[in-house]
Amino acid sequence: MPYTARKPPLPETPDELRARIPGWGADLDPAVRPQVPRERTDLETGAHWDVPDRQEETYPRERSIEHEQLPPVFGTAQPLHGLSGAIRRFAYERYSEGRLAHWLLLIAGDRVDAAEAHLRSLVTLRPDNPLTETGVLAEPRRHPVASRRGRPDVRHQVLDPVIVAGPWVLGAVVLVEALRALRRR
Protein backbone atom coordinates (compact mmCIF):
# COMPACT_ATOMS: atom_id res chain seq x y z
CA MET A 1 0.00 0.00 0.00
CA PRO A 2 2.70 2.57 0.83
CA TYR A 3 3.91 2.17 -2.77
CA THR A 4 1.30 4.74 -3.72
CA ALA A 5 0.41 8.11 -2.17
CA ARG A 6 -2.98 6.98 -0.91
CA LYS A 7 -3.51 6.52 2.83
CA PRO A 8 -5.18 3.21 3.71
CA PRO A 9 -8.92 3.74 4.28
CA LEU A 10 -10.16 3.65 7.88
CA PRO A 11 -12.71 1.02 8.94
CA GLU A 12 -15.00 3.65 10.47
CA THR A 13 -16.02 7.19 9.56
CA PRO A 14 -15.68 10.05 12.09
CA ASP A 15 -19.44 9.97 12.62
CA GLU A 16 -19.37 6.27 13.40
CA LEU A 17 -16.48 6.81 15.81
CA ARG A 18 -18.25 9.70 17.50
CA ALA A 19 -21.31 7.52 17.99
CA ARG A 20 -19.35 4.57 19.39
CA ILE A 21 -16.70 6.22 21.60
CA PRO A 22 -17.47 8.67 24.41
CA GLY A 23 -15.80 12.00 23.77
CA TRP A 24 -14.33 11.05 20.40
CA GLY A 25 -12.68 14.12 18.91
CA ALA A 26 -13.23 16.36 21.94
CA ASP A 27 -9.55 17.31 21.84
CA LEU A 28 -9.17 17.32 18.08
CA ASP A 29 -8.03 20.93 18.22
CA PRO A 30 -4.45 20.95 19.58
CA ALA A 31 -5.14 24.32 21.22
CA VAL A 32 -7.30 22.64 23.90
CA ARG A 33 -4.55 20.17 24.81
CA PRO A 34 -2.77 21.27 28.01
CA GLN A 35 0.69 20.41 26.66
CA VAL A 36 0.37 22.61 23.58
CA PRO A 37 2.78 24.30 23.36
CA ARG A 38 5.02 22.25 25.61
CA GLU A 39 6.90 25.15 27.16
CA ARG A 40 4.72 27.93 28.49
CA THR A 41 5.62 30.75 30.86
CA ASP A 42 2.05 31.89 31.55
CA LEU A 43 0.97 28.97 33.76
CA GLU A 44 -0.15 29.71 37.32
CA THR A 45 1.74 27.38 39.69
CA GLY A 46 0.62 28.77 43.05
CA ALA A 47 4.19 29.61 44.05
CA HIS A 48 4.54 32.96 45.86
CA TRP A 49 8.32 33.24 45.90
CA ASP A 50 11.07 33.87 43.37
CA VAL A 51 13.47 31.62 45.20
CA PRO A 52 12.13 29.04 47.64
CA ASP A 53 13.13 29.17 51.32
CA ARG A 54 15.91 26.76 52.17
CA GLN A 55 15.13 23.60 54.09
CA GLU A 56 17.49 23.04 57.04
CA GLU A 57 20.30 20.58 56.34
CA THR A 58 20.32 18.56 59.55
CA TYR A 59 22.93 16.05 58.36
CA PRO A 60 25.47 16.12 55.53
CA ARG A 61 23.05 15.49 52.67
CA GLU A 62 24.65 13.67 49.72
CA ARG A 63 24.18 15.24 46.31
CA SER A 64 25.08 14.79 42.68
CA ILE A 65 28.27 16.65 41.77
CA GLU A 66 26.26 18.11 38.89
CA HIS A 67 24.38 20.22 41.45
CA GLU A 68 26.40 23.34 42.24
CA GLN A 69 24.58 23.58 45.57
CA LEU A 70 22.19 21.59 47.66
CA PRO A 71 18.71 22.30 46.24
CA PRO A 72 16.45 24.24 48.64
CA VAL A 73 14.18 21.25 49.25
CA PHE A 74 15.12 17.59 49.51
CA GLY A 75 13.97 14.28 50.95
CA THR A 76 15.32 13.09 54.27
CA ALA A 77 13.72 9.66 54.22
CA GLN A 78 16.71 7.36 54.80
CA PRO A 79 20.02 9.09 55.59
CA LEU A 80 23.18 7.24 54.56
CA HIS A 81 24.60 4.83 57.12
CA GLY A 82 26.87 1.81 57.37
CA LEU A 83 28.89 0.22 54.59
CA SER A 84 26.13 0.81 52.02
CA GLY A 85 26.18 4.46 53.00
CA ALA A 86 29.92 4.68 52.39
CA ILE A 87 29.54 3.09 48.94
CA ARG A 88 26.70 5.43 48.02
CA ARG A 89 28.50 8.51 49.30
CA PHE A 90 31.55 7.58 47.23
CA ALA A 91 29.34 7.15 44.15
CA TYR A 92 27.87 10.63 44.66
CA GLU A 93 31.14 12.39 45.48
CA ARG A 94 33.35 10.78 42.86
CA TYR A 95 31.24 10.23 39.72
CA SER A 96 28.82 12.39 37.77
CA GLU A 97 25.45 11.08 36.57
CA GLY A 98 26.99 10.57 33.15
CA ARG A 99 29.29 7.84 34.39
CA LEU A 100 28.27 4.19 34.47
CA ALA A 101 30.34 3.71 37.65
CA HIS A 102 28.03 6.14 39.47
CA TRP A 103 24.97 4.01 38.88
CA LEU A 104 26.65 0.63 39.25
CA LEU A 105 28.05 1.69 42.63
CA LEU A 106 24.58 2.82 43.69
CA ILE A 107 23.14 -0.57 42.67
CA ALA A 108 25.95 -2.30 44.56
CA GLY A 109 25.12 -0.09 47.56
CA ASP A 110 21.51 -1.29 47.30
CA ARG A 111 22.53 -4.95 47.47
CA VAL A 112 24.85 -4.30 50.43
CA ASP A 113 22.10 -2.29 52.15
CA ALA A 114 19.65 -5.18 51.81
CA ALA A 115 22.20 -7.71 53.12
CA GLU A 116 23.10 -5.42 56.05
CA ALA A 117 19.43 -4.92 56.87
CA HIS A 118 18.64 -8.65 56.75
CA LEU A 119 21.57 -9.49 59.02
CA ARG A 120 20.67 -6.68 61.41
CA SER A 121 17.06 -7.86 61.52
CA LEU A 122 18.19 -11.23 62.86
CA VAL A 123 19.10 -9.59 66.19
CA THR A 124 15.79 -7.71 66.49
CA LEU A 125 12.40 -8.87 67.71
CA ARG A 126 11.22 -8.80 64.10
CA PRO A 127 13.65 -10.70 61.86
CA ASP A 128 13.00 -10.62 58.13
CA ASN A 129 10.49 -13.26 57.15
CA PRO A 130 10.73 -14.24 53.50
CA LEU A 131 7.30 -15.86 53.61
CA THR A 132 5.33 -12.85 54.79
CA GLU A 133 7.50 -10.18 53.14
CA THR A 134 7.42 -11.64 49.62
CA GLY A 135 3.64 -11.93 49.80
CA VAL A 136 3.68 -15.52 48.54
CA LEU A 137 1.22 -16.49 51.25
CA ALA A 138 -1.40 -14.75 49.11
CA GLU A 139 -1.03 -17.42 46.42
CA PRO A 140 -3.75 -19.88 47.53
CA ARG A 141 -6.38 -17.12 47.66
CA ARG A 142 -5.43 -15.55 44.32
CA HIS A 143 -6.03 -18.31 41.78
CA PRO A 144 -2.37 -19.27 41.36
CA VAL A 145 -2.99 -21.79 38.59
CA ALA A 146 -5.83 -20.16 36.67
CA SER A 147 -4.03 -16.80 36.77
CA ARG A 148 -0.97 -18.27 35.13
CA ARG A 149 -2.55 -20.67 32.66
CA GLY A 150 -1.33 -20.10 29.13
CA ARG A 151 0.71 -17.08 30.06
CA PRO A 152 3.97 -16.65 28.16
CA ASP A 153 5.67 -14.55 30.85
CA VAL A 154 5.42 -17.27 33.47
CA ARG A 155 8.70 -18.81 32.38
CA HIS A 156 10.45 -15.61 33.51
CA GLN A 157 8.66 -15.64 36.87
CA VAL A 158 10.41 -18.92 37.61
CA LEU A 159 13.56 -16.84 37.99
CA ASP A 160 12.10 -14.65 40.74
CA PRO A 161 12.56 -17.10 43.64
CA VAL A 162 16.10 -17.72 42.42
CA ILE A 163 16.83 -14.00 42.61
CA VAL A 164 15.31 -13.69 46.07
CA ALA A 165 16.82 -16.81 47.63
CA GLY A 166 19.92 -17.19 45.47
CA PRO A 167 22.24 -14.80 47.32
CA TRP A 168 21.31 -16.40 50.67
CA VAL A 169 21.88 -19.92 49.44
CA LEU A 170 25.17 -18.81 47.93
CA GLY A 171 26.12 -17.01 51.16
CA ALA A 172 25.33 -20.10 53.23
CA VAL A 173 27.40 -22.32 50.93
CA VAL A 174 30.35 -19.93 51.15
CA LEU A 175 30.03 -19.79 54.95
CA VAL A 176 29.89 -23.58 55.32
CA GLU A 177 32.87 -24.02 53.00
CA ALA A 178 34.82 -21.39 54.94
CA LEU A 179 34.08 -23.12 58.25
CA ARG A 180 35.13 -26.49 56.82
CA ALA A 181 38.34 -24.95 55.51
CA LEU A 182 39.04 -23.48 58.94
CA ARG A 183 38.43 -26.81 60.67
CA ARG A 184 40.83 -28.57 58.29
CA ARG A 185 43.64 -26.24 59.34
Add this chain to the structure above:
Amino acid sequence: MRAMVYRGPYKVRVEEKDVPRIEHPNDAVVRVVRAAICGSDLHLYHGMMPDTRVGHTFGHEFVGIVEKVGSSVQNLQVGDRVMVPFNVYCGTCFFCARGLYSNCHNVNPNATAIGGIYGYSHSTGGYDGGQAEYVRVPFADVGPSRIPEWLSDDDAVLMTDALATGYFGAQLADVVEGDTVVVLGAGPVGLFAARSAWLMGAGRVIVVDQLEYRLEKAREFAYAETVNFAEHDDVVVALKKATDGLGADRVIEAVGAEADGNLIQHVTAAKLKLQGGSPVALNWAIDAVRKGGTVSVLGAYGPIFSAVKFGDAMNKGLTLRMNQAPAARQWPRLLEHIQAGYLKPSDVVTHRFELEDIAEAYHVMSSKLDGCIKPLIVPSAA
Protein backbone atom coordinates in the same frame (compact mmCIF):
# COMPACT_ATOMS: atom_id res chain seq x y z
CA MET B 1 2.06 5.63 62.00
CA ARG B 2 1.87 2.53 59.84
CA ALA B 3 3.84 2.60 56.59
CA MET B 4 4.87 0.26 53.82
CA VAL B 5 8.62 -0.34 53.97
CA TYR B 6 11.06 -1.83 51.44
CA ARG B 7 13.25 -4.60 52.85
CA GLY B 8 15.20 -5.59 49.72
CA PRO B 9 14.29 -6.95 46.27
CA TYR B 10 10.84 -8.63 46.28
CA LYS B 11 10.39 -7.96 50.01
CA VAL B 12 8.20 -5.35 51.68
CA ARG B 13 6.40 -5.11 55.01
CA VAL B 14 4.45 -2.68 57.16
CA GLU B 15 6.34 -0.98 59.96
CA GLU B 16 5.71 1.61 62.62
CA LYS B 17 7.30 4.94 61.61
CA ASP B 18 7.28 8.49 62.97
CA VAL B 19 4.59 10.73 61.48
CA PRO B 20 6.39 13.07 59.03
CA ARG B 21 7.34 16.53 60.30
CA ILE B 22 7.12 19.92 58.60
CA GLU B 23 10.71 20.29 57.36
CA HIS B 24 10.24 23.42 55.25
CA PRO B 25 7.86 26.39 55.66
CA ASN B 26 5.91 25.36 52.54
CA ASP B 27 5.50 21.71 53.56
CA ALA B 28 2.22 20.06 54.40
CA VAL B 29 1.56 16.73 56.04
CA VAL B 30 -1.27 14.79 54.41
CA ARG B 31 -3.24 11.94 55.99
CA VAL B 32 -3.57 9.40 53.20
CA VAL B 33 -7.08 8.25 52.37
CA ARG B 34 -6.33 6.29 49.21
CA ALA B 35 -3.06 5.21 47.60
CA ALA B 36 -2.29 3.01 44.61
CA ILE B 37 0.45 0.67 43.48
CA CYS B 38 1.80 1.67 40.07
CA GLY B 39 3.49 -0.54 37.50
CA SER B 40 6.58 1.58 37.98
CA ASP B 41 6.61 0.73 41.70
CA LEU B 42 7.46 -2.77 40.54
CA HIS B 43 10.80 -1.51 39.22
CA LEU B 44 11.63 -0.45 42.78
CA TYR B 45 10.18 -3.65 44.22
CA HIS B 46 12.36 -5.73 41.89
CA GLY B 47 15.47 -3.77 42.88
CA MET B 48 16.01 -2.16 39.46
CA MET B 49 16.11 1.51 40.46
CA PRO B 50 19.50 2.66 41.80
CA ASP B 51 19.60 3.99 45.37
CA THR B 52 16.45 2.33 46.61
CA ARG B 53 17.16 2.15 50.33
CA VAL B 54 15.90 -0.35 52.86
CA GLY B 55 13.25 1.39 54.94
CA HIS B 56 11.95 3.46 52.01
CA THR B 57 8.19 3.90 51.78
CA PHE B 58 6.95 3.68 48.18
CA GLY B 59 3.87 5.29 46.70
CA HIS B 60 3.63 8.25 44.32
CA GLU B 61 -0.13 7.93 43.78
CA PHE B 62 -2.17 9.10 46.76
CA VAL B 63 -4.93 11.44 47.89
CA GLY B 64 -5.80 12.51 51.40
CA ILE B 65 -6.70 15.13 53.95
CA VAL B 66 -4.36 17.97 54.89
CA GLU B 67 -3.33 17.31 58.49
CA LYS B 68 -0.74 20.04 59.09
CA VAL B 69 0.66 22.98 57.12
CA GLY B 70 3.96 24.90 57.32
CA SER B 71 4.14 28.61 58.14
CA SER B 72 4.25 29.83 54.52
CA VAL B 73 1.40 27.72 53.14
CA GLN B 74 -1.41 29.94 51.77
CA ASN B 75 -3.37 27.88 49.30
CA LEU B 76 -4.24 24.86 51.48
CA GLN B 77 -5.92 24.53 54.85
CA VAL B 78 -6.03 21.78 57.41
CA GLY B 79 -8.95 19.53 56.53
CA ASP B 80 -8.79 20.09 52.76
CA ARG B 81 -9.26 16.95 50.66
CA VAL B 82 -6.41 17.03 48.16
CA MET B 83 -4.93 15.11 45.27
CA VAL B 84 -1.16 15.29 45.04
CA PRO B 85 0.59 14.95 41.68
CA PHE B 86 3.32 12.30 41.70
CA ASN B 87 5.85 15.05 40.91
CA VAL B 88 7.50 17.05 43.68
CA TYR B 89 8.21 20.51 42.22
CA CYS B 90 8.91 24.08 43.28
CA GLY B 91 6.98 26.14 40.72
CA THR B 92 9.70 28.74 40.10
CA CYS B 93 12.95 27.16 38.86
CA PHE B 94 13.98 27.51 35.21
CA PHE B 95 12.04 24.37 34.29
CA CYS B 96 8.93 24.89 36.42
CA ALA B 97 8.71 28.45 35.07
CA ARG B 98 8.25 26.88 31.63
CA GLY B 99 5.70 24.28 32.68
CA LEU B 100 8.17 21.41 32.87
CA TYR B 101 7.09 20.45 36.40
CA SER B 102 8.38 16.92 36.16
CA ASN B 103 11.85 18.29 35.46
CA CYS B 104 12.12 20.58 38.50
CA HIS B 105 15.70 21.47 39.47
CA ASN B 106 15.01 22.46 43.08
CA VAL B 107 13.84 19.24 44.70
CA ASN B 108 16.26 16.41 43.92
CA PRO B 109 19.83 16.65 45.23
CA ASN B 110 20.60 13.09 44.14
CA ALA B 111 20.31 13.70 40.40
CA THR B 112 19.91 16.58 38.00
CA ALA B 113 18.53 14.37 35.21
CA ILE B 114 15.45 13.40 37.21
CA GLY B 115 12.95 15.61 39.02
CA GLY B 116 11.38 14.81 42.37
CA ILE B 117 8.94 11.91 42.79
CA TYR B 118 7.25 10.73 45.99
CA GLY B 119 8.34 7.32 47.24
CA TYR B 120 10.50 6.54 44.27
CA SER B 121 13.98 5.93 45.76
CA HIS B 122 16.69 8.45 46.52
CA SER B 123 17.42 8.80 42.80
CA THR B 124 14.28 10.97 42.67
CA GLY B 125 15.04 12.95 45.79
CA GLY B 126 14.62 10.63 48.78
CA TYR B 127 11.01 11.44 49.67
CA ASP B 128 8.96 8.79 51.43
CA GLY B 129 5.76 8.01 49.57
CA GLY B 130 2.07 7.65 50.19
CA GLN B 131 1.63 3.94 50.88
CA ALA B 132 1.43 4.96 54.52
CA GLU B 133 -0.94 6.70 56.90
CA TYR B 134 0.78 10.08 56.52
CA VAL B 135 3.12 11.66 54.00
CA ARG B 136 5.22 14.83 53.82
CA VAL B 137 4.15 17.00 50.86
CA PRO B 138 6.75 19.67 49.98
CA PHE B 139 5.65 22.84 48.15
CA ALA B 140 2.10 22.42 49.33
CA ASP B 141 1.09 25.65 47.56
CA VAL B 142 2.26 24.33 44.19
CA GLY B 143 1.49 20.65 43.50
CA PRO B 144 -1.60 19.59 45.44
CA SER B 145 -5.08 20.60 44.43
CA ARG B 146 -8.40 20.44 46.27
CA ILE B 147 -10.49 17.58 44.95
CA PRO B 148 -13.85 18.77 43.59
CA GLU B 149 -16.81 17.60 45.70
CA TRP B 150 -18.18 15.51 42.87
CA LEU B 151 -14.99 13.47 42.37
CA SER B 152 -14.54 10.31 44.48
CA ASP B 153 -11.29 9.37 46.22
CA ASP B 154 -10.97 6.34 43.94
CA ASP B 155 -11.26 8.51 40.83
CA ALA B 156 -8.99 11.21 42.23
CA VAL B 157 -6.13 8.85 43.07
CA LEU B 158 -5.95 7.87 39.40
CA MET B 159 -5.51 11.54 38.46
CA THR B 160 -2.23 11.68 40.38
CA ASP B 161 -0.40 9.60 37.78
CA ALA B 162 -2.05 6.89 35.65
CA LEU B 163 -4.75 8.96 33.91
CA ALA B 164 -2.62 12.11 33.71
CA THR B 165 0.29 10.14 32.28
CA GLY B 166 -1.81 8.23 29.74
CA TYR B 167 -3.43 11.42 28.49
CA PHE B 168 -0.05 13.17 28.42
CA GLY B 169 1.29 10.31 26.28
CA ALA B 170 -1.41 10.75 23.66
CA GLN B 171 -0.54 14.44 23.51
CA LEU B 172 3.14 13.65 23.06
CA ALA B 173 2.16 11.46 20.13
CA ASP B 174 0.64 14.51 18.39
CA VAL B 175 -2.41 12.57 17.27
CA VAL B 176 -4.31 14.17 14.37
CA GLU B 177 -7.69 13.15 13.01
CA GLY B 178 -7.70 9.74 11.38
CA ASP B 179 -4.35 8.59 12.76
CA THR B 180 -3.74 4.94 13.44
CA VAL B 181 -2.40 4.79 16.99
CA VAL B 182 -0.72 1.71 18.45
CA VAL B 183 -0.44 1.54 22.24
CA LEU B 184 2.09 -0.91 23.64
CA GLY B 185 1.04 -2.14 27.06
CA ALA B 186 -2.49 -2.61 28.40
CA GLY B 187 -1.80 -1.57 31.97
CA PRO B 188 -3.66 1.43 33.44
CA VAL B 189 -1.43 3.98 31.66
CA GLY B 190 -1.77 2.23 28.29
CA LEU B 191 -5.54 1.92 28.70
CA PHE B 192 -5.84 5.64 29.47
CA ALA B 193 -3.51 6.52 26.59
CA ALA B 194 -5.77 4.55 24.26
CA ARG B 195 -8.88 6.36 25.51
CA SER B 196 -7.09 9.68 25.17
CA ALA B 197 -6.04 8.94 21.59
CA TRP B 198 -9.76 8.70 20.74
CA LEU B 199 -10.37 12.06 22.43
CA MET B 200 -7.78 13.50 20.07
CA GLY B 201 -9.49 12.07 17.02
CA ALA B 202 -7.65 8.83 16.30
CA GLY B 203 -9.12 6.79 13.46
CA ARG B 204 -7.92 3.43 14.79
CA VAL B 205 -6.46 2.42 18.15
CA ILE B 206 -4.65 -0.89 18.51
CA VAL B 207 -3.47 -2.07 21.95
CA VAL B 208 -0.70 -4.67 22.27
CA ASP B 209 -0.02 -6.86 25.31
CA GLN B 210 0.51 -10.51 26.16
CA LEU B 211 -2.02 -10.88 28.98
CA GLU B 212 -5.41 -11.84 27.60
CA TYR B 213 -7.36 -10.38 30.54
CA ARG B 214 -5.74 -7.01 29.97
CA LEU B 215 -6.46 -7.11 26.25
CA GLU B 216 -10.08 -7.84 27.09
CA LYS B 217 -10.07 -4.67 29.19
CA ALA B 218 -8.54 -2.80 26.26
CA ARG B 219 -11.41 -3.91 24.03
CA GLU B 220 -14.14 -3.11 26.57
CA PHE B 221 -12.84 -0.06 28.36
CA ALA B 222 -10.66 1.49 25.66
CA TYR B 223 -12.78 0.48 22.60
CA ALA B 224 -9.56 -0.71 20.96
CA GLU B 225 -8.54 -3.42 18.57
CA THR B 226 -6.06 -5.73 20.28
CA VAL B 227 -2.99 -7.76 19.36
CA ASN B 228 -1.59 -10.42 21.69
CA PHE B 229 2.10 -10.43 20.89
CA ALA B 230 2.54 -13.91 22.31
CA GLU B 231 0.39 -15.22 19.45
CA HIS B 232 2.71 -13.80 16.84
CA ASP B 233 6.17 -14.97 15.93
CA ASP B 234 6.95 -11.37 15.04
CA VAL B 235 4.60 -8.75 16.41
CA VAL B 236 6.12 -5.97 14.30
CA VAL B 237 5.17 -7.82 11.12
CA ALA B 238 1.70 -8.39 12.54
CA LEU B 239 1.31 -4.66 13.17
CA LYS B 240 2.61 -3.83 9.70
CA LYS B 241 0.09 -6.24 8.19
CA ALA B 242 -2.68 -4.66 10.24
CA THR B 243 -1.78 -1.26 8.78
CA ASP B 244 -1.51 -2.21 5.10
CA GLY B 245 2.27 -2.39 5.32
CA LEU B 246 2.54 1.23 6.30
CA GLY B 247 3.07 1.04 10.04
CA ALA B 248 1.18 3.07 12.63
CA ASP B 249 1.18 6.85 12.41
CA ARG B 250 1.82 7.07 16.16
CA VAL B 251 3.03 4.54 18.70
CA ILE B 252 2.69 5.08 22.43
CA GLU B 253 5.05 2.98 24.54
CA ALA B 254 3.43 2.36 27.92
CA VAL B 255 5.52 -0.58 29.11
CA GLY B 256 8.96 0.47 30.27
CA ALA B 257 11.84 -1.22 31.96
CA GLU B 258 10.53 -4.74 32.45
CA ALA B 259 9.25 -5.31 28.95
CA ASP B 260 8.91 -8.94 28.04
CA GLY B 261 8.89 -10.51 24.60
CA ASN B 262 12.62 -10.99 24.18
CA LEU B 263 14.28 -13.38 26.61
CA ILE B 264 17.78 -11.88 26.40
CA GLN B 265 16.60 -8.30 26.86
CA HIS B 266 14.17 -9.21 29.61
CA VAL B 267 16.63 -11.30 31.61
CA THR B 268 19.60 -8.94 31.24
CA ALA B 269 17.50 -5.96 32.29
CA ALA B 270 14.69 -7.08 34.55
CA LYS B 271 16.43 -9.99 36.24
CA LEU B 272 20.17 -9.27 36.11
CA LYS B 273 19.90 -5.44 36.11
CA LEU B 274 22.60 -5.11 33.45
CA GLN B 275 20.56 -2.54 31.53
CA GLY B 276 18.61 0.48 32.69
CA GLY B 277 15.58 -1.27 31.32
CA SER B 278 14.55 -3.86 28.78
CA PRO B 279 13.97 -1.87 25.58
CA VAL B 280 11.85 -4.56 23.89
CA ALA B 281 8.73 -2.41 23.76
CA LEU B 282 10.65 0.69 22.75
CA ASN B 283 12.31 -1.20 19.90
CA TRP B 284 8.96 -2.56 18.78
CA ALA B 285 7.64 1.00 18.80
CA ILE B 286 10.51 2.17 16.62
CA ASP B 287 9.97 -0.73 14.21
CA ALA B 288 6.18 -0.62 14.09
CA VAL B 289 5.69 3.11 13.56
CA ARG B 290 5.57 4.41 10.01
CA LYS B 291 8.41 6.38 8.53
CA GLY B 292 8.09 10.01 9.59
CA GLY B 293 5.84 8.95 12.47
CA THR B 294 5.96 9.72 16.17
CA VAL B 295 6.90 7.49 19.09
CA SER B 296 5.68 8.65 22.49
CA VAL B 297 7.51 7.06 25.40
CA LEU B 298 5.78 6.80 28.77
CA GLY B 299 7.55 3.69 30.07
CA ALA B 300 9.93 4.25 32.96
CA TYR B 301 13.55 3.20 32.56
CA GLY B 302 16.50 3.32 34.92
CA PRO B 303 19.43 5.68 34.42
CA ILE B 304 21.76 3.00 33.02
CA PHE B 305 21.84 2.64 29.23
CA SER B 306 19.53 0.31 27.35
CA ALA B 307 20.13 -1.37 23.98
CA VAL B 308 17.84 0.81 21.87
CA LYS B 309 17.70 0.52 18.06
CA PHE B 310 18.64 4.05 17.38
CA GLY B 311 19.73 3.60 13.76
CA ASP B 312 16.21 2.61 12.70
CA ALA B 313 14.77 5.63 14.45
CA MET B 314 17.17 7.88 12.59
CA ASN B 315 16.73 6.26 9.19
CA LYS B 316 12.95 6.33 9.49
CA GLY B 317 12.91 10.02 10.36
CA LEU B 318 11.00 9.43 13.56
CA THR B 319 10.04 11.95 16.16
CA LEU B 320 10.69 10.49 19.61
CA ARG B 321 8.89 12.33 22.39
CA MET B 322 8.97 11.50 26.06
CA ASN B 323 8.93 12.79 29.61
CA GLN B 324 7.58 12.07 33.02
CA ALA B 325 4.15 13.68 32.90
CA PRO B 326 3.66 17.01 34.65
CA ALA B 327 0.49 15.54 36.14
CA ALA B 328 -1.14 18.69 37.52
CA ARG B 329 -0.88 20.44 34.16
CA GLN B 330 -3.31 17.88 32.74
CA TRP B 331 -5.91 18.19 35.50
CA PRO B 332 -8.16 21.04 34.38
CA ARG B 333 -8.85 19.43 31.00
CA LEU B 334 -9.19 15.94 32.47
CA LEU B 335 -11.72 17.15 35.02
CA GLU B 336 -13.77 18.58 32.15
CA HIS B 337 -13.69 15.22 30.38
CA ILE B 338 -14.71 13.34 33.51
CA GLN B 339 -17.53 15.76 34.17
CA ALA B 340 -18.69 15.44 30.57
CA GLY B 341 -18.94 11.69 31.12
CA TYR B 342 -16.20 10.83 28.65
CA LEU B 343 -14.09 9.01 31.23
CA LYS B 344 -14.42 7.28 34.57
CA PRO B 345 -10.90 6.85 35.94
CA SER B 346 -11.69 4.21 38.55
CA ASP B 347 -12.95 1.85 35.85
CA VAL B 348 -9.45 0.36 35.73
CA VAL B 349 -9.37 -0.52 39.45
CA THR B 350 -9.47 -4.27 40.02
CA HIS B 351 -8.25 -4.74 43.60
CA ARG B 352 -8.32 -3.10 46.99
CA PHE B 353 -5.93 -3.97 49.80
CA GLU B 354 -5.58 -2.86 53.39
CA LEU B 355 -2.21 -1.22 54.02
CA GLU B 356 -1.42 -4.08 56.43
CA ASP B 357 -1.60 -6.51 53.48
CA ILE B 358 0.91 -4.59 51.40
CA ALA B 359 3.24 -7.56 50.80
CA GLU B 360 0.33 -9.50 49.36
CA ALA B 361 -0.66 -6.54 47.20
CA TYR B 362 2.83 -6.26 45.71
CA HIS B 363 3.01 -9.98 45.02
CA VAL B 364 -0.39 -10.04 43.30
CA MET B 365 0.53 -6.99 41.20
CA SER B 366 4.02 -8.23 40.37
CA SER B 367 2.95 -11.75 39.41
CA LYS B 368 -0.23 -10.45 37.69
CA LEU B 369 -2.45 -12.80 39.67
CA ASP B 370 -6.19 -12.74 39.88
CA GLY B 371 -6.72 -10.48 36.87
CA CYS B 372 -4.92 -7.61 38.57
CA ILE B 373 -4.73 -4.31 36.66
CA LYS B 374 -4.83 -1.54 39.28
CA PRO B 375 -4.70 -2.19 43.03
CA LEU B 376 -5.67 0.51 45.50
CA ILE B 377 -4.31 0.68 49.06
CA VAL B 378 -6.52 1.75 51.93
CA PRO B 379 -4.67 2.86 55.10
CA SER B 380 -6.32 1.95 58.37
CA ALA B 381 -6.63 5.60 59.44
CA ALA B 382 -8.55 6.39 56.24
